[in-house]
Amino acid sequence: MSKRFALARSRIRRPEEILEQTADEVRARLLQRHLPHGTILDPIFEAPDSEVVAAYSRGGDSAIWxxxxxxxxxxxxxxxxxxxxxxxxIRCIGEMRKLVDVTGTNLLARGWLPADSPWAASVAVEEEGNGIYSAMLDGAxxxxxxxxSRDQYLGFLFGLxxxxxxxxxxxxxxDIRDLVTRTIEFLLDKDWAVRMPDGSISTVFWHRVDQRLAILQVGRQVNDARFSKPYRNERLLGSAQTIPVIGLEVLDDHSSYFKFNLIAIAMFSLIRSExxxxxxxxYMTAYKVYRRTVDDHGNAHFNMIDRVLQGPDERRDAETVELLLAWVRRPSRDFSIDWRGVVPECGEDRACDPLPVEDRVRTDFVWQRSPFQLHxxxxGYIETAGVDFLLPYWMARVYRII
Structure with missing residues (x-):
């Protein structure tokens, strides 16, 4: 082997090295810029090429992310x-507790900020439609x-x-047991309706037996004495109903694509503790109905959920590594994309085939955005936190895919 060839070969970085470095860089950036008050927010910069934070965005999704x-x-x-x-x-659980403490009723808030935060005004304007409430938290x-919404509850409990x-x-x-118990008790006390302080209902779980079961399963996991009976009662008739419920959801594999992340994390919580x-x-029958719909969508997050629930699969696991490498090629800012007239189209704002990960819409969590979306x-002002890379990457490390 020539010295020139050996030197060139030594400079070729292995995929696992690229992914590990990316994970370190994304996490460092997240800790520096996306946790101004402990829960996930996305910074808005003064300009697409600026590093100066002017405001914060996406406060309404702090709980889920x-x-x-x-x-x-x-x-x-x-x-x-x-x-x-x-x-x-430890810090993350403590900050998540504030999302429940701040409401004063054990209702889960979408997000929160100190009233005197320099970012409070911009977040309040952006989230005005969701309602901004004043409170005292830890004496301030x-x-x-x-x-x-239901997705905030499911993502919040998924992490715990x-x-x-x-x-x-x-x-x-x-700490987890206390926080989960308070959160679920609120839902049970309100008969699975999420009530705001003014008595209005923001959403209900009445039509989603799969999500009720998943939430109660998390409750049973952390506090069996309190939630085992409610879970068994719900499961008695509800377990079979999960199949048609999910079957109905997957009829449209493009619109409201975030629903597939909710199915993934709900079934993950439900199945692995059953x-x-x-x-x-x-539950597995229902899950497989969902999985058959998304298994060719090029989704590293869904692949890792499947790895936990169904075990190793050489093709899927190799694809997961390639999808994470493709994520590395995505910009961290929300620059627009438009593939209309460029790729074959099969409907309004729909590509015929899933777009490569690096070409998909820039968003907060790429795996919950339709891979068919054309524009x-x-x-380029808003930066993603990168949780959509960190979660499947570290799962892949635990399950020895990387």
Missing amino acids: TGHFLAAETYRFVATGSADAWYAI PAVWIGNT SVAFEWIYDEGIRA LSDTHRGR GGGD
């Missing part, structure tokens, strides 16, 4: 044993975002469930 970030940090700790990850988990004035599964410290588990072979079999995005 902070939950996903907690899951990512948990898998990071499992993969590395890092003390930094350990303390990040605060504002919180209402109109809480993952942390409880893998972290055996009794102090941390006690002890009954009969009911687990029903969208912004002007």
Whole structure:
């Protein structure tokens, strides 16, 4: 082997090296710029090429993405044993508690900020349609975002469930148990209707037996004495109903694509903790209806959920690595894309085939955006937190795909 060839070969970075470096860089950026008050927000910069933060955005999704970030940090700790990850988990749970404390009723807030935060005004303007409420939190004035949706609950509890599964410290588990119990008790007390302080209902879980079961399963996981009976009662008739419910959801594989992330994290919480072979079999049947719909969508997050629930698969697992490498090629800012007239189209704003990951719409969590979407995005002012990379990457590390 010539010295020139050997030198060139030594400079070729292996995929695992690229991914590890990206994970470190994305996490460092997230910690520096996306947690101004402890829960996930996305910065708005003065210009697309500026590093100066002018405001913050996407405060209405703090609960769901902070939950996903907690899951990512948990898998990071499992993969590395890092003390930094350990303390990040503790901090994250403490900050998530504020999303429940701030409302004063155990209602989950979409997001919150100190009233005197320099970012409070811009977030309040953007989230005005969801309702901005004043409160006291830890003795200081605060504002919180209402109109809480089902996806905020599911993402919030997803993260806490993952942390409880893998972290055996009794102090941390006690904190998770208390937070999950308060959150679910609120839903049960309100008969699965999410009521705001003025009595209005922002959403209900009445039509989603799969989501009710998933939430109660998380409750049973962390507090069996309190939630085992409600879960079993719901499961008695509900487990079989999950099949038609999900079957109806997947009829449209493009519109409201975020629904597929909700199915993924709900079934993940539901199936992996199920002890009954009969009911687990029903849940798996429902899950496979969903999985057959999305298994060719090029989705690293969904692939990792499938790895946990269905075990190793050489083709899928190799694809996951390639999808994560494709994510690395995406810009971190929300520059617009428009592939209309460029790729074959099969309907309004729909490509015939999934777009490559690097060509998809720039957004906060790419895996919940339709891979067929032809155009969208912004002007490059908003930066993504990168939780959509960190979560599947660290799951892949834990399950030895990388």
